[in-house]
Amino acid sequence: MVRQSLDILFAWEYSPKHMSEKIQQALSLAALSILRPLVRILLRNGVAYGSFAELAKKVYVDVAFEEFTPDGKKQSISRVSALTGLTRKEAKRLHELEHTDSHRSEQRYNRAVRVISGWVNDKEFHDALGQTESLPIEGAKASFSALVKKYSGDVPTQSMLSVLISTSAIEKTGDRVHLIQRAYVPGKDPADKLSILGTDTAELISTIDHNLVREEKDLRFQRKVSNHHVRADVIPEFQALSAQKAQQFLEQFDAWLSEHEVDSGEQDSDQGHYVSLGIYYYESSTHGGTPS
Secondary structure, eight states: OHHHHHHHHHHHHTSHHHHHHHHHHHHHHHHHHHHHHHHHHHHHTTOOHHHHHHHHHHHHHHHHHHHOOOTTSOOOHHHHHHHHOOOHHHHHHHHHSOOOOOOHHHHHHHHHHHHHHHHHHOGGGBOTTSSBOOEESSOSSSSHHHHHHHHHTTOOHHHHHHHHHHTTSEEEETTEEEEOOSSOOOOSOHHHHHHHHHHHHHHHHHHHHHHHHSOGGGOOOOOOOOOSOOOGGGHHHHHHHHHHHHHHHHHHHHHHHHHTOOOGGGTTSTTOOOOOOOOOOOOOSSSSOOOO
């Protein structure tokens, strides 16, 4: 009798229906955890629920059209409507809704990152000891303008100079510039900072999604270290230590990636692939570890 009861319990625990319910519950909890800090940012910047709901519906429709097309068939409004739970009229309206220009800040960020990375890793812009030297603003070779042209395409020298000075990444003295920070961190422009919110969070969630559906041999690296019982008095020390070590770690990989880039003439072709590796720091006074 006991054995039969255990068998029934086991069968229920691992039945498709129960597993589906557990997955739905886990997804709901995960969505709440993701949305809480996001909604805080949205409310702080005056984005009301209606605007967010419209964005969410638009993404549902776009993903359904682009990534859930049946094999060998063309995606249809009716199928997207059934998949998303939206009416056919709403699905059609959202599908035809043009995307806003959301790439301007992202492009500015990426180009600034490439300029700093080039300055740090390209020997053409180093001194005789292999260190990042100060550069003349103008000049055919080993100048800031040459650096910008090589790593930022058609962005004007003065525009990039202004961007990097505003974030305290570089310092201008007379007709020369000096590298102050070996990484580009957006400064006063809120749009640049919010662009990172979109790209970096999306990359982490996409990596988690990849690992949920792929076989073990195809998994991507996804780890973190945490501890719920760290003494408050040592946290500043860990903040400084982690920032120092993480910066060194990322610079090593940045140098490796720079050495393995495709030739400049192939950068707009299919030969180049985008890869990234991110590190973040988080702390909370709560014991649950839920982002607050």
